[in-house]
Amino acid sequence: MIQLSDLTVTFPDGNDTITALNAVSLRVAPGTVSAITGPSGSGKSTLLSVASTLLTPTSGNVEIGGVDASALTSAERAKLRRDSIGIVFQQPNLLSALTVRDQLVVMSHLGQRRLRGNERSAYERRADELLDAVGLAGQRQKRASQLSGGQRQRVNIARALMNEPTVIVVDEPTSALDQQRGSEIIDLVITLTQERKTSTLLVTHDLSHLTRFDEVHTMIDGSLYEGLIDATTVSRESLAGPAS
Numbered sequence: 384m385i386q387l388s389d390l391t392v393t394f395p396d397g398n399d400t401i402t403a404l405n406a407v408s409l410r411v412a413p414g415t416v417s418a419i420t421g422p423s424g425s426g427k428s429t430l431l432s433v434a435s436t437l438l439t440p441t442s443g444n445v446e447i448g449g450v451d452a453s454a455l456t457s458a459e460r461a462k463l464r465r466d467s468i469g470i471v472f473q474q475p476n477l478l479s480a481l482t483v484r485d486q487l488v489v490m491s492h493l494g495q496r497r498l499r500g501n502e503r504s505a506y507e508r509r510a511d512e513l514l515d516a517v518g519l520a521g522q523r524q525k526r527a528s529q530l531s532g533g534q535r536q537r538v539n540i541a542r543a544l545m546n547e548p549t550v551i552v553v554d555e556p557t558s559a560l561d562q563q564r565g566s567e568i569i570d571l572v573i574t575l576t577q578e579r580k581t582s583t584l585l586v587t588h589d590l591s592h593l594t595r596f597d598e599v600h601t602m603i604d605g606s607l608y609e610g611l612i613d614a615t616t617v618s619r620e621s622l623a624g625p626a627s
């Protein structure tokens with residue numbers, strides 16, 4: 384479960400400041416996908432960076448499974464991130480020299496000592512189970528360069544699940560894919576979220592899938608609103624007020 388409370392992020396801009404997030408609150412329950420859409424520059428990526436504890440907010444806090452990330456040291460936060468948060472970036476950043484299976488195995492012992500043989504085979508079993516779950520059972524020994532864009536995104540998703548996270552943060556998973564492959568990736572994210580009871584926070588520009596998510600929010604100028612809102616036609620004064 385992830386709970387974002389009253390998050391504000393400002394960046395210096397010459398003598399001024401930019402408010403990238405303005406008192407944003409959001410709770411994503413286990414087994415549900417909450418989608419965030421909104422215009423370019425409205426703060427969506429900043430929200431994902433804060434939710435995944437990669438960026439510390441100017442104020443407000445992020446709780447992952449009841450743990451307040453702001454109360455942790457940076458080493459503790461890195462451990463929380465490794466153990467509890469799966470991050471799926473927009474472009475799959477796979478390591479071209481590794482097989483599909485090893486892309487996953489390497490994730491599970493980042494920053495740790497060399498694996499012993501029996502540990503390695505446990506990780507390989509988990510990798511194979513996840514590759515089955517994302518429809519890549521037959522591709523385990525291939526290299527990233529031999530995969531299609533949709534298959535790479537599947538590896539990316541499987542890799543994010545390797546450490547059994549309770550929270551998944553997904554940035555524009557369909558942006559490099561055609562409509563059908565994009566739709567299949569959304570199906571996969573929804574199915575895995577339900578099966579594994581993760582709290583999934585997903586950013587997308589692609590409005591065609593929005594009705595399939597449990598919740599939809601729109602980010603406008605750093606504020607988060609419930610539902611789908613057309614930021615070009617609605618004035619801020621007429622909005623009901625930020626979601627909380």
Ligand SMILES: Nc1ncnc2c1ncn2[C@@H]1O[C@H](COP(=O)(O)OP(=O)(O)OP(=O)(O)O)[C@@H](O)[C@H]1O
Nearest residue numbers: 394395401402403422423424425426427428429430
């Ligand atoms: N590191 C930074 N330093 C200064 N300003 C930043 C930084 N990161 C983001 N911003 C500013 O914060 C605002 C929100 O940016 P953000 O990238 O979160 O928007 P976005 O909704 O993800 O945009 P897009 O859809 O184009 O990716 C923008 O005005 C951006 O210029």
